[in-house]
Amino acid sequence: MPDKRYMHHNVYSMPNWRFFRWLLCNERLPLNIQRRLISGPNVQTATMWSGTLSTLLLTLIGLYRHPTPLFWLWCLITLTLTIYRVGLHYQIRQQWRRRIANPADQIYLVNLLWCATTGLGTALCLLSGDAVLQVLVIPSMVVFASLAACYSHGTPRYAMLQVMLLDLPLKLAVPFQPEPWFWIFVLQGPFFWMGLYKIIRALDDLSIQALLGEYHSQRRANLDPLTELLNREGWYREALAIRGPGRAPLPVSLLFSDLDGFKHINDTYGHMTGDELLRDIANAMSEALRNDDILARWGGDEFVILLPGTSPEASRSVAQRLIDITADTAHAYPGIGLSIGLVHCQDWRGMDRDRLERLVAQADQSLYRAKRQGKGCFQELTEQV
Numbered sequence: 533m534p535d536k537r538y539m540h541h542n543v544y545s546m547p548n549w550r551f552f553r554w555l556l557c558n559e560r561l562p563l564n565i566q567r568r569l570i571s572g573p574n575v576q577t578a579t580m581w582s583g584t585l586s587t588l589l590l591t592l593i594g595l596y597r598h599p600t601p602l603f604w605l606w607c608l609i610t611l612t613l614t615i616y617r618v619g620l621h622y623q624i625r626q627q628w629r630r631r632i633a634n635p636a637d638q639i640y641l642v643n644l645l646w647c648a649t650t651g652l653g654t655a656l657c658l659l660s661g662d663a664v665l666q667v668l669v670i671p672s673m674v675v676f677a678s679l680a681a682c683y684s685h686g687t688p689r690y691a692m693l694q695v696m697l698l699d700l701p702l703k704l705a706v707p708f709q710p711e712p713w714f715w716i717f718v719l720q721g722p723f724f725w726m727g728l729y730k731i732i733r734a735l736d737d738l739s740i741q742a743l744l745g746e747y748h749s750q751r752r753a754n755l756d757p758l759t760e761l762l763n764r765e766g767w768y769r770e771a772l773a774i775r776g777p778g779r780a781p782l783p784v785s786l787l788f789s790d791l792d793g794f795k796h797i798n799d800t801y802g803h804m805t806g807d808e809l810l811r812d813i814a815n816a817m818s819e820a821l822r823n824d825d826i827l828a829r830w831g832g833d834e835f836v837i838l839l840p841g842t843s844p845e846a847s848r849s850v851a852q853r854l855i856d857i858t859a860d861t862a863h864a865y866p867g868i869g870l871s872i873g874l875v876h877c878q879d880w881r882g883m884d885r886d887r888l889e890r891l892v893a894q895a896d897q898s899l900y901r902a903k904r905q906g907k908g909c910f911q912e913l914t915e916q917v
């Protein structure tokens with residue numbers, strides 16, 4: 533059972549927009565780690581609420597003290613962003629539970645807009661000459677910038693962009709107000725940014741090291757040592773992490789395959805030869821599948837494959853391809869073949885462990901029919917919910 537404290541880490545989909553991919557993703561790292569690093573202030577409900585509510589409160593105070601068009605504008609934009617942000621936040625959580633990819637790009641964008649608006653609002657307070665507002669808003673902005681740096685340290689470019697959007701307008705406003713002592717903000721700027729950048733880098737390195745260590749030990753726990761394919765647990769983990777694009781149903785096929793006549797190899801040529809043949813067949817199968825397909829050694833001479841986003845027709849041709857590839861790979865050993873049980877699931881959305889286990893059991897029943905049909909073939913059925 534995953535620890536609830538860490539469940540939010542994978543709530544957000546990876547960004548689709550190219551600019552956000554550049555801003556947020558470190559493509560040299562495994563996808564799982566990129567996802568964990570992306571989880572920043574947006575993801576945590578408490579942080580989101582405290583950030584949005586405190587800026588809303590500051591804009592209301594500003595508006596109360598200076599009901600001018602600019603303060604109205606600041607307040608209305610902040611209110612709109614707050615409503616949009618809160619709505620998106622809960623929509624994303626709901627879609628995550630229903631296993632639908634979510635509009636994560638929008639929340640990354642809204643977060644940047646919030647930073648820019650807060651930064652411009654801070655500059656407005658400085659220019660207003662109102663000491664109360666200056667005392668309330670400027671330190672709050674510094675706190676927001678520091679929190680943004682710490683929470684978003686896993687995405688250094690995004691973190692620094694938030695810091696600049698929050699802090700730069702204040703610096704740019706200094707020459708346009710009369711108080712000379714405020715030039716200290718401009719002088720402090722480079723040191724403040726450099727300090728935050730160093731913190732971001734240090735935390736980012738620390739997180740990457742920790743996540744890579746966890747990733748490698750998890751991989752070892754989820755891999756079959758003979759073939760280096762996923763084992764059952766690893767397969768369940770990866771399968772349950774699949775998300776479909778948007779609201780459309782996601783068709784998925786599951787193949788349960790078992791070698792025919794494999795016992796004879798062990799009995800005739802010995803276990804070492806049997807092991808080698810299992811490895812060769814596993815390699816040939818992996819090469820024949822797409823990157824998105826999830827292949828596991830289930831045990832003995834059984835392999836299970838999940839084909840996300842695949843129609844029944846396409847999965848039949850994959851099944852036939854695997855049968856042919858196995859025959860080619862084992863051509864030196866007459867009698868070796870592959871039988872496959874196929875099950876088609878019309879919509880993957882809402883899949884959980886229990887339903888997936890039932891799907892595997894149904895594919896196993898189809899396999900049994902393929903074996904009874906004379907082996908070297910596949911049999912299929914549609915998921916019975």
Ligand SMILES: Nc1nc2c(ncn2[C@@H]2O[C@H](COP(=O)(O)OP(=O)(O)OP(=O)(O)O)[C@@H](O)[C@H]2O)c(=O)[nH]1
Nearest residue numbers: 790791792793794795796798803806807831832833
């Ligand atoms: N070499 C080797 N053999 C294994 C391994 N794991 C299981 N086996 C053997 O694989 C065989 C699998 O049994 P079956 O699937 O019943 O054998 P089969 O001859 O393929 O039978 P059919 O599926 O009915 O054609 C057994 O003899 C197991 O001992 C392994 O890691 N290495």
